[in-house]
Amino acid sequence: MRSGIGIGVDTGGTFTKVMAVLRDGTILRERQMPTRPDAGPRDFVRRVSEAVRQEEAELGARSVGVGLAIAGDVDSDRGLVRFSPNLRKFDRYPLRDALAGELRRPVFVENDATMAAWGGFVVELRRRAKNVLVVAMGTGVGGGLVIGGRLYHGSTGSAGEIGHTAVEPGGAPCTCGARGHVEAYAGSYGIVRLARTFLRGRRSLLNRLCPDPSKLEPRLVAEAAGRGDAVAKRVWREAGRRLGLAIADAVYLLNPDVVLLSGGVSRAGRLILDPVHEVLREQPFKTPFEAARVRIARTANLGAIGAGLLAFE
Amino acid sequence: MRSGIGIGVDTGGTFTKVMAVLRDGTILRERQMPTRPDAGPRDFVRRVSEAVRQEEAELGARSVGVGLAIAGDVDSDRGLVRFSPNLRKFDRYPLRDALAGELRRPVFVENDATMAAWGGFVVELRRRAKNVLVVAMGTGVGGGLVIGGRLYHGSTGSAGEIGHTAVEPGGAPCTCGARGHVEAYAGSYGIVRLARTFLRGRRSLLNRLCPDPSKLEPRLVAEAAGRGDAVAKRVWREAGRRLGLAIADAVYLLNPDVVLLSGGVSRAGRLILDPVHEVLREQPFKTPFEAARVRIARTANLGAIGAGLLAFE
Numbered sequence: 310m311r312s313g314i315g316i317g318v319d320t321g322g323t324f325t326k327v328m329a330v331l332r333d334g335t336i337l338r339e340r341q342m343p344t345r346p347d348a349g350p351r352d353f354v355r356r357v358s359e360a361v362r363q364e365e366a367e368l369g370a371r372s373v374g375v376g377l378a379i380a381g382d383v384d385s386d387r388g389l390v391r392f393s394p395n396l397r398k399f400d401r402y403p404l405r406d407a408l409a410g411e412l413r414r415p416v417f418v419e420n421d422a423t424m425a426a427w428g429g430f431v432v433e434l435r436r437r438a439k440n441v442l443v444v445a446m447g448t449g450v451g452g453g454l455v456i457g458g459r460l461y462h463g464s465t466g467s468a469g470e471i472g473h474t475a476v477e478p479g480g481a482p483c484t485c486g487a488r489g490h491v492e493a494y495a496g497s498y499g500i501v502r503l504a505r506t507f508l509r510g511r512r513s514l515l516n517r518l519c520p521d522p523s524k525l526e527p528r529l530v531a532e533a534a535g536r537g538d539a540v541a542k543r544v545w546r547e548a549g550r551r552l553g554l555a556i557a558d559a560v561y562l563l564n565p566d567v568v569l570l571s572g573g574v575s576r577a578g579r580l581i582l583d584p585v586h587e588v589l590r591e592q593p594f595k596t597p598f599e600a601a602r603v604r605i606a607r608t609a610n611l612g613a614i615g616a617g618l619l620a621f622e
Numbered sequence: 623m624r625s626g627i628g629i630g631v632d633t634g635g636t637f638t639k640v641m642a643v644l645r646d647g648t649i650l651r652e653r654q655m656p657t658r659p660d661a662g663p664r665d666f667v668r669r670v671s672e673a674v675r676q677e678e679a680e681l682g683a684r685s686v687g688v689g690l691a692i693a694g695d696v697d698s699d700r701g702l703v704r705f706s707p708n709l710r711k712f713d714r715y716p717l718r719d720a721l722a723g724e725l726r727r728p729v730f731v732e733n734d735a736t737m738a739a740w741g742g743f744v745v746e747l748r749r750r751a752k753n754v755l756v757v758a759m760g761t762g763v764g765g766g767l768v769i770g771g772r773l774y775h776g777s778t779g780s781a782g783e784i785g786h787t788a789v790e791p792g793g794a795p796c797t798c799g800a801r802g803h804v805e806a807y808a809g810s811y812g813i814v815r816l817a818r819t820f821l822r823g824r825r826s827l828l829n830r831l832c833p834d835p836s837k838l839e840p841r842l843v844a845e846a847a848g849r850g851d852a853v854a855k856r857v858w859r860e861a862g863r864r865l866g867l868a869i870a871d872a873v874y875l876l877n878p879d880v881v882l883l884s885g886g887v888s889r890a891g892r893l894i895l896d897p898v899h900e901v902l903r904e905q906p907f908k909t910p911f912e913a914a915r916v917r918i919a920r921t922a923n924l925g926a927i928g929a930g931l932l933a934f935e
Contacts, residue, residue, distance in 0.1 A: 463877025467910040470874040486906040561783040564776025593799035597780040
């Protein structure tokens with residue numbers, strides 16, 4: 310029997326990733342299964358348990374534990390989801406205890422961006438940083454924190470929510486119901502909204518790349534910008550500067566050594582990173598901003614990897 | 623000889639407080655001396671050493687160490703000030719090593735708001751909290767963090783600077799050179815600026831309490847508001863709501879159990895606290911905002927006390 314394997318489970322609204330990793334973050338196996346949120350948490354726990362057992366059988370190893378990453382308001386102390394918009398039936402269900410009961414091994418539940426922070430810290434930074442902010446850029450903007458080399462999830466497991474930093478009073482509507490949060494500009498729906506706004510009445514490569522405006526997505530806006538389109542470049546500059554403002558606030562407050570951008574939208578690379586750096590360079594305080602390196606993560610699936618790695622802690 | 627005494631030194635631009643404290647924060651003695659920044663750091667170190675020796679002689683006790691609190695950009699690892707607007711001649715001078723050499727005991731140097739955070743955690747909260755943000759409200763707005771029951775000063779000693787949270791793009795000028803930072807609304811100079819703006823052409827009790835607008839100060843604005851003056855009440859509501867926005871950002875990011883307001887401006891009590899609570903109640907996310915109690919510190923001189931207490935750690 311091989312030993313030293315952690316299992317990470319990243320639970321999305323549609324698909325759930327199950328990943329077996331070594332202590333250094335090497336991925337041994339990964340599989341995807343439907344989440345089926347409408348079938349409820351008991352069904353989910355049963356199918357995750359099966360998947361974990363199958364992974365272990367294939368690898369000839371028993372895992373040291375299972376980390377479960379979930380988008381939403383997670384109570385990591387009690388091992389349950391307080392509220393998740395995509396998994397309504399899971400609310401308040403004792404996920405950790407149910408899964409631990411099925412599998413007879415330790416289970417840890419955390420917000421997915423918190424898990425991604427741990428994955429980024431171990432895999433991307435090789436633990437060679439002390440204080441790290443990970444900004445998880447997908448549909449929304451989440452985040453997680455490593456403080457003093459340890460995962461920090463805050464007093465109720467809610468820490469790291471940089472996406473709800475207010476950057477424009479009364480500004481664009483955020484999915485949370487408030488206005489002017491940075492995710493309403495730099496989350497994928499915010500980027501699409503900016504693109505539609507900036508496109509109005511203007512000629513742009515975007516119209517050719519995506520004749521149906523309801524199908525716009527950040528990847529296309531990045532492609533157009535990469536080919537020099539002025540409207541698309543303006544979108545990234547606006548999204549990146551707004552993100553830069555939120556990161557500047559976080560650097561003033563937390564004074565991290567690294568800010569790591571992860572997730573689909575971060576694939577835009579320099580299109581999003583350059584305006585962030587621009588805003589940080591504009592700050593009159595030099596010391597914390599010189600100390601904070603802002604980078605884009607190269608590894609995909611940091612949430613699942615981090616969940617698997619947390620099983621070793 | 624009595625034992626178990628820490629000495630805290632809070633270095634202001636004009637006066638320096640020297641305080642002898644017990645491990646629980648009880649103040650045994652305090653004195654004030656002129657800082658005399660123009661005489662330079664050697665002179666300052668010599669006079670602080672004398673003051674510390676005199677305090678010890680009066681108490682018949684040798685201190686366990688000395689904590690030195692300084693407003694500015696402090697390199698706590700090297701024990702020096704990188705930049706302090708009021709103490710220009712101190713920049714880069716090895717304060718800690720010079721003072722430790724004179725006194726032959728451990729010396730710790732931290733930003734004054736960071737020291738106040740430790741003081742607030744021990745004295746106000748009796749360590750009965752894990753994650754605490756202290757907002758130090760004076761001329762400017764500083765701050766400090768306790769994370770997991772330990773003082774957190776960030777990667778370069780710069781953590782906690784909530785005063786430079788951007789709350790209004792292109793807004794009021796901050797002393798740092800940027801615009802729209804929360805301290806430009808909720809620091810004492812910001813409050814005075816708001817009062818002058820809102821006073822224009824309006825009848826207000828403030829005109830009677832302070833016929834010379836150049837002598838306006840937050841204490842007078844609080845007095846007028848306490849007596850029902852509409853202009854003064856509007857000032858506190860604006861300052862408090864701006865502060866609430868910055869605290870909301872910090873709660874999303876850090877998920878603390880307590881936010882403690884300290885310093886002169888916090889003496890305004892409910893005038894500043896009510897609009898802060900109002901903004902926090904408006905946030906759509908409930909869990910982190912229900913967990914974070916926002917309070918006003920009752921103890922004065924938390925910076926000096928915290929500096930003395932840090933000597934025990």
